[in-house]
């Protein structure tokens with residue numbers, strides 16, 4: 001046989017096309033903050049920038065003591081932003097009193113948070129979430145929230161700052 005069979009030819013074409021893909025196309029297209037300068041802040045720089053409590057939560061996934069956040073009593077209209085980089089994460093309209101002692105929300109500003117599954121508790125599945133821009137840890141999302149989403153974003157208050165409208 002002098003000719004390539006069709007399957008073999010298709011395979012060669014596919015290989016050639018794959019080799020031409022630029023490296024950038026292989027990066028996660030969902031990560032729109034991948035090139036953000038906030039991603040380059042070192043741990044030592046964060047330590048200088050943040051209060052000890054905020055540093056522990058945002059950069060080392062610590063958890064604040066429940067009932068301690070002044071934001072529990074924040075009922076003005078506005079936005080809750082990341083205490084690390086200032087990215088807006090939640091609107092005051094979505095805040096509710098969950099009775100847990102942590103500021104709670106039933107939804108997020110689209111694209112503001114990134115999530116990963118977290119099996120830190122033995123019998124309960126929860127999802128850890130962090131600021132999509134600086135990757136600072138914010139809290140966990142549970143599926144026992146109110147309508148309309150049924151979600152409960154349980155957020156460390158110290159990881160947030162309130163910006164009045």
Ligand SMILES: [Zn+2]
Pocket residue numbers: 082083084085086087131132133134135136
């Ligand atoms: Zn942030």
